[in-house]
Amino acid sequence: METRELRYFVAVAEERHFGRAAERLGIAQPPLSRAIQQLERRVGARLLDRTTREVALTEAGAVLLAEGRAALDAVDAAARRARRAHDGPGLVLVSKAGASEELLAKLLDAYAAEPDAVEVDVQLCGPGQQERLLRDGRADVALLHRPFDATAGFDTEDLVTEGQALYLPAGHPLSARPELRMADLADLPLPRWPAAGGGYPEGPGPEVRDTAQLRQLVSLGRAVAVLPESARHGLADDVVTVPLVDAPPVTTVVAWPPHSRSRAVADLVRVASRL
Amino acid sequence: METRELRYFVAVAEERHFGRAAERLGIAQPPLSRAIQQLERRVGARLLDRTTREVALTEAGAVLLAEGRAALDAVDAAARRARRAHDGPGLVLVSKAGASEELLAKLLDAYAAEPDAVEVDVQLCGPGQQERLLRDGRADVALLHRPFDATAGFDTEDLVTEGQALYLPAGHPLSARPELRMADLADLPLPRWPAAGGGYPEGPGPEVRDTAQLRQLVSLGRAVAVLPESARHGLADDVVTVPLVDAPPVTTVVAWPPHSRSRAVADLVRVASRL
DNA sequence: CGCACCCATACCGCAGGAGTATCAATGATG
């Protein structure tokens, strides 16, 4: 199976439309139809149920879509990591914008003090993006937050576990309470995060892209938020935090791709686990 | 990057010889040379240092070899799993021959009693083979033994942890001892397992391929072995086991590829973790 | 019933992958 066929299939499976998929791929529709047929022969299974009105994934097609995406990422990762190995030493670390800031700073300081430390390029991104970067080779290490981020397929090491708190503007009715429970939040318009597809779910509450943005909204009195307690760091006094005693604890973990032979990654992970 | 190029590169990197690699791939040597050059242009890094006398991997080449193998396995896995999804439900479980027999039997029984149980095809293989099968899609679940088997890149769930014991023929000088320490084994000719390449390390002691074979050798009085205590199960009385009190404990885990959306795998894992 | 939409088929042109012959560089050999 060639990556070209796999890329074509993923495009059709995502668009559920040969014409649009062809356009996205920059080719005409007929060769795309043929490529899919050839792929079906090669795999030995029908992948798409096509009528003139709609294209639907078969059971086998759904499996190939999920596994194929991972495989394409793995191929990309191979090329990118080889390239980066050629360009010289250096690490790319990703973290969610605005999350674990204090921990991240300590980690970078501690690692920089190591004898064989290499340059660390810190990349901040929106939630759910880190896994992708780690998988397709654009990053070497990530700070993830269980249970929010998926750690499947990576090696991880737990760093810190902490409770969550409600962040709200000073003067908010709930801000005087010494502690809160999840039930107290039932009617609160909590911010909405982008779903897997990039769209936002329906509902009240502001749309946010990352934690930094959210903190700004809270400071402006335009939002309340549930965040790990360490997000308190560096926040102005006009934001009040109240512990949420029955919220699930959040664990910050350092994650890296398995089979990573890199000395630098190993060093950084070791430093992180000793913080 | 196409899988064809990656396959070609892996062949050359493994053979360290363009001629032999070409033969293995079933093509002539010149197109192989050109394909590697094209790959180097595409990746943007020199991958092989070639003289007329030897071919050596560069730093980038070593990275591409490791990552490329994983990527090729992922592509194979995608095709195979799609094919198997088409052929109907069914699981392939791998375990080391002769290891965790009792646990395996209990697991299969318990799972078969589940309401939506599918057929489970049990595959036994030599040590170190399971990871490969799981990675390239020939298997869906595996029983692994930490710390002996690499669990990197898989999701795992611990099942049981147990100590290790020395297995020796009745009448052996050490067989009368109530317990042993690692230091007592210093001069014993322990069996040799195949290394990653398939070859055996130098030394005394018999060469063995799997646990079943080893148990047979112990029964015949031709070997002594260090094995988990559960391997005692079903062994004849002419084999004596003496606990090794300071040997590292062995944990049997059930492992499966991440992103596994399969209901059957989830069920089997759930059953396993409740044993 | 005609129309719009959409995937499949037919056919053609060409890029690029593969083969054969040969060259060039390097280390071994007498």
Next chain:
DNA sequence: CATCATTGATACTCCTGCGGTATGGGTGCG
């Protein structure tokens, strides 16, 4: 030191197979 064997690179040719255009055929809609 001249010769030879080995091995990867180059030159050239052939042909497979990918991609493009034109068109067919099936399906839901007004």
